[in-house]
Amino acid sequence: MARLNLLESTRYEKLPVTVYPDQRSASLAVAARIAKLIREKQALGKPAVLGLATGVTPIQVYAELVRLHREEGLSFANVITFNLDEYYPMLPEAAQSYVTFMNEHLFAHIDISRANIHIPDGTLAPDAVAPFCLAYEKQIEELGGLDLQLLGIGRTGHIGFNEPGSAPNSGTRLVTLDDLTRRDASRDFGGKQNVPVKAITMGIGTIFKAREIILMAWSRKKAPIIRKAVEGELSGEVPATYLQLSDHVEFVLDEGAASELTRFDTPWLVKDCVWDNMLIKKAVIWLSCTVGKPILKLTEEDYNSHGMAQLAVEKGPVYQINIDIFNQVQHTITGWPGGKPGADDSQRPERAEPARKRSIVFSPHPDDDVISMGGTFIRLVDQGHEVHVAYQTSGNTAVWDDDVLRYVEFAIDFKESVGEDTARLRGIYEDMRTFIEAKLPNQIDTREIRDVKGFIRKTEAIAGARYAGVPDSNIHFQALPFYETGKTKKNTVGEEDIAITMELLQRVRPHQVFAAGDFADPNGTHLVCFNIILAALNRLKESEDWVKDCWLWLYRGAWHEFATHEIEMAVPLSPAEVLRKRNAIFKHQSQKDRPVFPGDDEREFWVRAEDRNRETALNYDKLGMAEYAAMEAFVRYRF
The missing domain is CATH 3.40.50.10320 (LmbE-like)
Incomplete structure (x- = not known):
């Protein structure tokens, strides 16, 4: 499976990072590692203790594990699982519960014993939460700890539901969710107002005790927080940065999630580059923004002082590079998005003909x-x-549901104003009101x-x-x-x-x-x-x-x-x-x-x-x- 892990180009990175071309290849690789661990433990007659994550990130990993079970005989009879977190309060049968998620994507399709599945209980009375959390920690400890912990990462930098401000030695506990986390979850709940304010989560200290930690992230949407987690300073404002202190963690990313890491975003700062036109254009524009000068005012000293000496030597003189990139950028500007009729279009982004497109x-x-x-x-x-x-x-x-009622009310009034019978429409309207008043979050x-x-x-x-x-x-x-x-x-x-x-x-x-x-x-x-x-x-x-x-x-x-x-x-x-x-x-x-x-x-x-x-x-x-x-x-x- 192809990797893009460039070890010689990671001096900015404070923990191991493996980059795959896409989410699928990365997910298959992670699933293969989990399967290998399970089989090794089976051979020793021991349980494999897994910490599992929810959300979109691990879905393809779980799908591959299900395939390995069905088609290649991978048994989960010796597997014991502990999920990272659960919303609180949350009924296990709710569509948004992590019980439902895990059953849908993994547990209902493999031969795992239900007694070996552990997920934080979102139905507990408030005074029962703290004892439950202590018992959750004790269960993990009695099994000798987690063999492998899967993680995703939220855009606040949270791992599990350990939001900004979480302590590095924190244990399983009840937490308050960050507003951004709730906004990100709003689509699953039919609006942020329906997202629970609290959750039960394993702590960062609990996660740290796992013998192997894999944090996965996909897409450019996660790129900014990945850069902070991998290259940033330790900070309670980005809880994932605490993973820099672990000797047994690996970030597994696709190209999108890795795109803002220095070795991909500004590779000239960490290695010699193959200078194609797009990379030259990117570097010169970056240099212009970094030093605060227009392109045509960039100097050789600017190039040499910002990691671009190789470009100056190979493609210089720098003024000629500046002129070339200036012209390329200038030629993208057009007031004729359909092409300018009768004009020389050799330097324009769109064709002149046909004149009417x-x-x-x-x-x-x-x-x-x-x-x-x-x-x-x-x-x-x-x-x-x-x-x-x-x-x-x-x-x-x-x-919004109330917009539906407003428009139907308008239709009723209009029909009545022109003398039409509204009995059937009023019946539909009343059914709508009844449904909306009793509607559950994200109910169809x-x-x-x-x-x-x-x-x-x-x-x-x-x-x-x-x-x-x-x-x-x-x-x-x-x-x-x-x-x-x-x-x-x-x-x-x-x-x-x-x-x-x-x-x-x-x-x-x-x-x-x-x-x-x-x-x-x-x-x-x-x-x-x-x-x-x-x-x-x-x-x-x-x-x-x-x-x-x-x-x-x-x-x-x-x-x-x-x-x-x-x-x-x-x-x-x-x-x-x-x-x-x-x-x-x-x-x-x-x-x-x-x-x-x-x-x-x-x-x-x-x-x-x-x-x-x-x-x-x-x-x-x-x-x-x-x-x-x-x-x-x-x-x-x-x-």
């Missing part, structure tokens, strides 16, 4: 189009291109409620697209089946999802496709929707000639923004265009003020978008480019 903006949720590229969207329409927008999902899980809505939530988001999307100037005939609602589960957890992508997307692409035959490349969205929908588009285009290119002339552009903005060195097209927005974009976002009233799932950013979506667009323009300005009010950024994906 067919463009499809794919929007995973009904508001991603205007939030992430609303200014460019409007610019394409204003410049005469045939613009289509495709809303890939209904977004019906992200509408009735079909009628899901429909109304979908209608709300559909009408808002139509209003936004119309405001951008798109005719109704070019507004497409795909309602991809993978999304329509009524739950926050969606189905896997099926053939129908791809077929629906292929049909639209064949009908429009676009020269440009814009797709969400913001894969850090907390629900994962952006990545799923992008993969559907990519699968459709890859299939079509085998038989459809127009696909060869179709360019795929990725946009971001709702959750993160592209790094400056990655940007291939930057579309400047005037103050008036920023206001037009804001007004388009405002059409999505159900997402205004306080959306159901705000993610880790408390700002409203329109504020996030404007701040990020302003920051992109400011970054260009600092590099020595022209000063603009705002910029939307794009990266071309070559499929």
